[in-house]
């Protein structure tokens with residue numbers, strides 16, 4: 001796919017404010033409370049449209065990953081730029097840049113309780129990731145895991161994550 005209107009680059013410290021507002025728009029405040037806006041130099045791949053960051057993703061190195069392998073980190077796209085394949089394109093590039101060491105790539109995919117499909121469904125399917133653990137994080141008081149200010153937060157949100165992975 002050709003993206004005349006978009007440019008792609010890695011994040012720098014100067015992108016902090018725009019990254020924060022994109023994350024707040026797509027998820028709410030919980031990414032920043034989970035460190036998404038810390039140490040952003042080189043952390044994310046960004047899609048830029050008219051000097052504005054409209055999509056972001058990235059793959060964390062082994063020493064920063066939560067899993068036994070690489071980890072796809074905070075990923076989102078502004079509504080009007082969705083369904084153009086931006087994230088698929090950026091993740092393909094990130095995957096290409098990983099060392100060929102055979103370590104798997106994991107992706108923790110967020111969705112709300114009422115929507116069984118993860119928001120990243122098309123991306124995971126297109127890039128041939130497979131479901132590893134369904135509902136591996138459920139944010140509800142009975143689990144002692146709380147939803148920290150996601151955009152759907154009510155009193156008890158029950159938003160959840162499915163874990164996907166790809167062998168390499």
Ligand SMILES: [Zn+2]
Nearest residue numbers: 147150157159
């Ligand atoms: Zn929530």
